[in-house]
Amino acid sequence: MIAWAPSVMLVLTCGLVALGSVFVLAALQQRADPQNGTIFLDRIGGTCFLFDQDILLDATPQARALLSQGATSGTAQQRLLAYLLPRFPGVETQLAQLEEEGAIQITAAQPDGSWLTLEAELRGGITRLSLQQSESASLTGGQDLLIQSSIRSELGQVRQVLHAMPLLVWRESAEGEITWANGQYLDMLIHRLPAGEDLAWPLPPLFDAVPPGQDTIRQRRKLTQNDGATRWFEVSVTEAGDTRLHFAQPVDALVQAETALSEFTQTLTKTFAHLPIGLAVFDRQRQLALFNPALLDLCELPIDFLSSRPTLFAFLDAMRSRSMIPEPKDYRSWRKQMADLEQAAASGMYEETWSLPSGQTYRLTGRPHPNGALALMFEDISTEVSRIRRYRADLELGQSVLDAVDSAIAVFGAGNRLVMANSQYSTLWDHDPGGTLDAGSLAAIADHWRQNSAPNPFWAEVAEFCDSARQGDTLMGEVRLLDGRLVHCRVLKLPAEATMIRFDTALRGEARHEPYYADAHLQLEFDALLKRA
Numbered sequence: 001m002i003a004w005a006p007s008v009m010l011v012l013t014c015g016l017v018a019l020g021s022v023f024v025l026a027a028l029q030q031r032a033d034p035q036n037g038t039i040f041l042d043r044i045g046g047t048c049f050l051f052d053q054d055i056l057l058d059a060t061p062q063a064r065a066l067l068s069q070g071a072t073s074g075t076a077q078q079r080l081l082a083y084l085l086p087r088f089p090g091v092e093t094q095l096a097q098l099e100e101e102g103a104i105q106i107t108a109a110q111p112d113g114s115w116l117t118l119e120a121e122l123r124g125g126i127t128r129l130s131l132q133q134s135e136s137a138s139l140t141g142g143q144d145l146l147i148q149s150s151i152r153s154e155l156g157q158v159r160q161v162l163h164a165m166p167l168l169v170w171r172e173s174a175e176g177e178i179t180w181a182n183g184q185y186l187d188m189l190i191h192r193l194p195a196g197e198d199l200a201w202p203l204p205p206l207f208d209a210v211p212p213g214q215d216t217i218r219q220r221r222k223l224t225q226n227d228g229a230t231r232w233f234e235v236s237v238t239e240a241g242d243t244r245l246h247f248a249q250p251v252d253a254l255v256q257a258e259t260a261l262s263e264f265t266q267t268l269t270k271t272f273a274h275l276p277i278g279l280a281v282f283d284r285q286r287q288l289a290l291f292n293p294a295l296l297d298l299c300e301l302p303i304d305f306l307s308s309r310p311t312l313f314a315f316l317d318a319m320r321s322r323s324m325i326p327e328p329k330d331y332r333s334w335r336k337q338m339a340d341l342e343q344a345a346a347s348g349m350y351e352e353t354w355s356l357p358s359g360q361t362y363r364l365t366g367r368p369h370p371n372g373a374l375a376l377m378f379e380d381i382s383t384e385v386s387r388i389r390r391y392r393a394d395l396e397l398g399q400s401v402l403d404a405v406d407s408a409i410a411v412f413g414a415g416n417r418l419v420m421a422n423s424q425y426s427t428l429w430d431h432d433p434g435g436t437l438d439a440g441s442l443a444a445i446a447d448h449w450r451q452n453s454a455p456n457p458f459w460a461e462v463a464e465f466c467d468s469a470r471q472g473d474t475l476m477g478e479v480r481l482l483d484g485r486l487v488h489c490r491v492l493k494l495p496a497e498a499t500m501i502r503f504d505t506a507l508r509g510e511a512r513h514e515p516y517y518a519d520a521h522l523q524l525e526f527d528a529l530l531k532r533a
Contacts (some may be wrong), residue, residue, distance in 0.1 A: 047131040087116055168248035178203040195242040210237050247343045272277055278378035298378045323357050345374055361385045408503040416442035416466050428503055442466055454480045462491055469493040
């Protein structure tokens with residue numbers, strides 16, 4: 001026992017010495033300056049950030065709260081810069097010089113009258129940023145002034161946006177009472193108040209209540225102002241807990257545009273309804289999209305067939321079955337003809353006249369429409385064609401009458417242009433007008449007469465007479481052809497500034513003048529012929 005005693009005492013002594021060393025070191029550590037060697041520690045907290053380039057290593061609670069009040073997207077450094085740039089103009093440029101200077105300090109006045117200081121320090125590749133405000137000592141409750149300032153700034157911006165928003169925004173409680181409204185809603189209420197009355201809570205509603213379950217449905221509401229003017233709004237509702245947020249967007253321009261479009265459509269509909277031309281519009285898929293009542297009469301197709309939106313080929317097939325299309329030699333050639341019709345109409349080059357078996361004549365015009373659509377227009381021109389045919393028949397009859405007269409006759413219209421001559425005239429003067437209604441001027445033809453007759457001042461008198469004479473005046477004279485024949489000429493001024501020249505050769509003997517001057521019924525025939533022309 002005595003041999004083990006010194007060893008036990010030695011172990012106990014060493015343990016006591018080690019324990020005492022631990023207490024001494026702990027006491028020395030408590031008395032040491034916590035800032036020595038650890039510059040990123042903060043004695044009193046505050047708003048501090050630690051960055052390794054653009055990576056946030058650590059931040060105080062106040063600093064993290066400040067970041068949460070700003071932008072919600074981007075890195076922590078980007079969100080911090082979004083907060084600093086409005087308060088420290090040019091801070092990004094100054095922070096870029098931190099690597100050269102090591103430390104910077106920026107102080108800037110704030111809109112609320114306080115002073116905000118930014119301290120930045122770079123050591124060992126780590127950047128420490130701290131924010132301090134001059135009035136931070138006056139805060140109570142342990143809240144940071146920067147956070148409150150950020151909250152107040154953001155709240156002010158939200159209020160400014162809501163007030164300037166061109167929408168009517170209001171909130172209703174579960175009981176349907178208005179508990180809040182923006183400036184636009186209040187202004188609208190003020191303009192609707194009777195004279196001498198002030199606003200009072202709860203605010204009166206501007207619109208009828210939107211029934212529950214229709215929150216996502218936009219409803220159009222009309223609002224009549226005191227001056228009688230009508231305003232239109234599109235109201236939508238969003239659930240926000242126990243309350244409902246209402247948004248009313250002005251749609252006056254949209255309603256006016258829709259009204260104008262509706263009136264224009266009605267005008268076009270009435271115009272199409274009274275249009276004598278049949279109109280059929282086919283869409284890009286070549287289905288009938290629009291037609292007017294005249295198409296029913298011209299194409300003789302039932303309305304239920306047209307209302308079923310037939311294709312272009314079905315439409316033309318139905319017309320063919322009713323003999324409303326010129327019948328081709330075979331069906332294959334007809335299909336090819338209709339395919340060519342579609343292609344030509346789509347390019348805007350199709351126009352054709354259809355002579356139907358019934359004796360009617362249609363003019364078919366194809367025109368392209370926007371978005372690949374195609375419009376076909378059917379016009380009944382039977383009356384016009386009949387009138388043209390009758391006119392041509394009258395002209396042919398008049399020409400036949402002229403050719404049956406023994407005398408050579410030439411008729412000049414307004415402007416002294418040759419409009420009519422008979423075969424005897426062509427034979428006498430060796431001049432063929434070519435069967436046209438405008439073969440030459442009187443001056444040019446008079447030169448031809450001079451070249452084929454002996455010199456005579458009568459042709460100059462004829463030109464002067466045609467320019468100055470009045471209806472019913474007559475000029476007579478004689479000219480001798482190069483072959484020796486004597487020609488008696490009579491120039492008569494007709495209605496509508498027309499002039500008739502009659503040439504008679506002296507082959508009738510002594511009595512040639514009496515039939516020439518006494519032929520009054522021929523003059524009446526020419527007058528009637530000119531009126532028809």
